[in-house]
Amino acid sequence: MNGAMSLSATVSRELGAVLGEDGLSVEPDDLAEYGRDWTRVHEPAPSAVAFPRSTAQVSEVIRICHAHGVAVVPSGGRTGLAAGAVAKDGELVLSLERMRAIDEPSPVALTLHVEAGAITEAVHQKAAEHGLTWPVDFASKGSSQVGGNIATNAGGVKVIRYGLTRQWVLGLTVVTGTGEVLELGGALEKNNTGVDLRQLFIGSEGTLGIITEATLKLAREPGHLDVFFFAVEDLAAVLRVFEAARKGPFEVSAFEMLTDRCLARLHRHRGLSSPLETEASHYVLLEVEAHDREALDGWLESVIERELVLDGALAAGLEQARKLWELREGISESLSATGLPHKNDIALPIDALPTFCAELERAFEERYPDFEVCLFGHIGDGNLHVNVMKPDEMDKAAFLSRVAELDAALFELVRAHRGSISAEHGVGLLKKPYLGYTRSEAEIALMRQLKAVFDPAGILNPGKVFD
Numbered sequence: 001m002n003g004a005m006s007l008s009a010t011v012s013r014e015l016g017a018v019l020g021e022d023g024l025s026v027e028p029d030d031l032a033e034y035g036r037d038w039t040r041v042h043e044p045a046p047s048a049v050a051f052p053r054s055t056a057q058v059s060e061v062i063r064i065c066h067a068h069g070v071a072v073v074p075s076g077g078r079t080g081l082a083a084g085a086v087a088k089d090g091e092l093v094l095s096l097e098r099m100r101a102i103d104e105p106s107p108v109a110l111t112l113h114v115e116a117g118a119i120t121e122a123v124h125q126k127a128a129e130h131g132l133t134w135p136v137d138f139a140s141k142g143s144s145q146v147g148g149n150i151a152t153n154a155g156g157v158k159v160i161r162y163g164l165t166r167q168w169v170l171g172l173t174v175v176t177g178t179g180e181v182l183e184l185g186g187a188l189e190k191n192n193t194g195v196d197l198r199q200l201f202i203g204s205e206g207t208l209g210i211i212t213e214a215t216l217k218l219a220r221e222p223g224h225l226d227v228f229f230f231a232v233e234d235l236a237a238v239l240r241v242f243e244a245a246r247k248g249p250f251e252v253s254a255f256e257m258l259t260d261r262c263l264a265r266l267h268r269h270r271g272l273s274s275p276l277e278t279e280a281s282h283y284v285l286l287e288v289e290a291h292d293r294e295a296l297d298g299w300l301e302s303v304i305e306r307e308l309v310l311d312g313a314l315a316a317g318l319e320q321a322r323k324l325w326e327l328r329e330g331i332s333e334s335l336s337a338t339g340l341p342h343k344n345d346i347a348l349p350i351d352a353l354p355t356f357c358a359e360l361e362r363a364f365e366e367r368y369p370d371f372e373v374c375l376f377g378h379i380g381d382g383n384l385h386v387n388v389m390k391p392d393e394m395d396k397a398a399f400l401s402r403v404a405e406l407d408a409a410l411f412e413l414v415r416a417h418r419g420s421i422s423a424e425h426g427v428g429l430l431k432k433p434y435l436g437y438t439r440s441e442a443e444i445a446l447m448r449q450l451k452a453v454f455d456p457a458g459i460l461n462p463g464k465v466f467d
Contacts, residue, residue, distance in 0.1 A: 005047045005090025011068050015050060015092075018060040025049045034093045037078040037085040039430060040340075041400065046073065046087035053098045055173055055181060055212040062210065062459075063179030065092060071462045074206040076117070076148025079140040081343050082428030084152065084205045084464055091462070096147050099212065105130050110218040111170060111187045116147025116211050123216070132218040135162035139329040147211045153203030155424030157328070160380035161253040162219070164424075166202045171215035174201050176208070177455025187215045200450065205426045206461040208454040222289045225253060226296060227321040230309040231280035236354045238282050238379055240308050248299045250290035255380030256328045258283050262335070262374045263327070269334035272327055275320075278311035284379075285328050287321075331376050340390035341374070342403040346414050347423035350382045356417050360386070363413070368406060370394075383423040386410065411437040427465045435466060 006026075007015070015024050025031075026048045035044025047070075052058045065072050073087040075095040087093045096117035103113040107130055114123060120141040123134050136149055138156030148154075150172070154165045162168070171185035184198040185191060201209050232238055238257050245252050260281050266272040274283065290296045296314070303309055315321035335341040348356050357375070364373055370391055377384040388406065390399040411421050415437045422431050422438070435444060444466060451458070 005045070007047045007070070007092065008068070011064060011070055012048070014064045015048075015061060018057055018064070019050060019052060023051045023053070023057075025051070031093075034075050034078070034095055035073075035087040037080045037083060039081055039083045039086065039428075041430065042083055042086050042088045044087055045090060046093045047090045049075075049093045049095055051095050051098050055099075055175065058094070058175045058210055058212050059179045059181050061092075061094060061179075062175050062177065065459055066178050066457050069457060069459065071459050072210075073461055074147070074151070074210045076145035076151070077119070077140065077143045078148075079144045080148070080152060080428065081345060081425045081430075082422065083430045084426050084428030084461070085148070086429060089463070094210065096145060096210075096212070102126050105132055105218060106187075107132075109187060110220075112216045112218055113187075113213065114146055114216060115213050116145060116150075118146045120144045120146060120149060127218055128221065131221050133221045134168060134216050134218055136165050136168055139332060146214060146216070150202055150211050150214060151204065151206050152424070152426045155378065155381070155383060157254045157256060157378060159378060159383070160255055161251065166199060168217045169198070169202060169214055170217050172198050172201060172211055173213035174209040174211055177457060177460045182209070185215070200454075203426070205428065205464055207451055207465055208460065210460070222251075222253065223291065224289070225321070226250075226288050226290055227315040227324045228284070228286040228288070228300065229275060229313050229315075229324050229327070230284040230286070230303075231274065231276050231278045231311040232282050232284060232309050233280060234282060235357045237308065238284055239350070239354060241284050241286070241303065242350075242379060244299075244303055244306075244308055245286055245288070248288065249292060249295035250288035250299075252286070252380065253289055254285070254287040255378070256285040256376070257379040258285075258328060258331060258376040259374060261372060262331050262376050265334045265338050265374060266327060266330055269337040270326075270330055272330060274327070275313055275324070276311040280310050283327075284309075285324060287325075328376070331374075335374055335387055335389070339392070340396065340399065341387040342390070342399070342406075344386040344388075344407065344410060344421075345423050345425045346384055346386060346410070346419055346421060347382050348384065348414070348417055348419040350379070352417040352419070353379065353382065353384070356413065356419070357384075359413055360410070363409060367409070368402070371406075381423075382419075407434065414438075429464060432464070432466060 035046040071091040099115035099117040
């Protein structure tokens with residue numbers, strides 16, 4: 001780790017008075033752990049880590065930092081992939097992990113009040129005790145935190161059924177860059193009294209304010225879920241299956257795609273293999289909520305008879321369904337365990353995916369033939385994860401230099417197809433140079449003005465999204 005800057009004695013003393021003797025750490029292990037996220041591009045170098053236990057303490061910490069010009073990086077589960085939670089320039093990391101309270105759900109209002117440090121999976125478990133669900137779901141749910149989910153407007157595997165995180169947040173408590181506490185929305189379903197400030201903070205990556213509490217909107221748990229796994233010949237075939245699923249006798253809750261290269265990495269790392277006899281270049285995982293088993297079996301027979309798939313299977317029970325989901329949810333871990341992946345999280349109009357992927361494959365064949373590309377994603381909502389694996393013999397610095405060149409070409413292609421450079425992980429540090437590929441100059445100018453309103457000293461997550 002690089003040599004970190006130190007807080008002044010005055011700031012350390014004032015923060016210690018607010019947080020208590022165990023609430024501020026300068027231990028090297030803590031600085032290294034809390035100063036990074038899942039990206040490994042920048043070395044962490046925070047000055048200290050603060051561990052507040054309440055909104056009131058967060059407010060006081062920010063007031064002190066505002067008064068002394070101390071930059072603050074909010075820290076949740078640090079599972080992001082855009083370097084949005086990286087502290088590399090002597091910032092104070094503000095960890096929400098000691099704010100994990102989860103209230104009892106309201107069975108009538110279908111709401112749940114939580115603190116921002118609550119683990120996503122713990123929220124799921126609390127809701128499930130009452131036959132309810134907070135339908136924000138992804139592979140990192142066991143370590144991600146609700147505050148981070150909201151700050152990045154997290155997506156995940158159920159977006160096609162339930163939408164993004166912002167659809168499932170009724171109210172927020174937010175601390176602005178001056179330490180002011182805002183109570184936004186409460187538990188109201190309807191509040192038509194001007195601009196909805198709550199939505200400004202959802203997806204703002206901690207640059208406008210620090211989310212400390214939230215009132216979440218819940219849904220009834222879905223009925224029985226069935227999981228299919230298909231082998232298909234190419235991405236065009238993936239979309240043909242998707243079209244057939246849209247017309248199927250069920251509600252689609254997830255539609256995921258992975259390639260044979262992802263499957264090979266899964267096998268190397270975790271010993272997982274396709275349950276199908278037929279090998280293919282692309283595979284589809286489809287989860288549906290259905291009520292008529294006969295209709296479900298009939299739909300499966302029809303996609304096979306019409307040769308929309310090369311092979312297919314329907315999970316016989318919960319254990320088989322769980323094993324099929326492992327093939328999708330274990331990909332990111334397996335890629336990182338078997339190499340150094342350069343990750344891109346992009347979104348395209350669904351209809352543009354076949355043309356885009358054909359052009360992308362052609363570009364790699366012509367310009368980057370030595371790179372292995374592992375594609376997977378939430379095809380049902382147009383979200384594609386492009387993972388470029390570092391060749392084993394290539395130096396890391398040389399690899400990062402080449403993928404920076406590759407990113408520019410990739411994002412030009414994304415822009416040409418009217419897509420987004422970031423579907424669900426945000427902009428952070430890594431996507432910042434390319435923000436203009438998705439957002440206009442006028443939009444970015446307005447975003448800067450909003451930043452100046454809520455964080456006039458520019459202390460909150462500085463350098464993220466834009467300079």
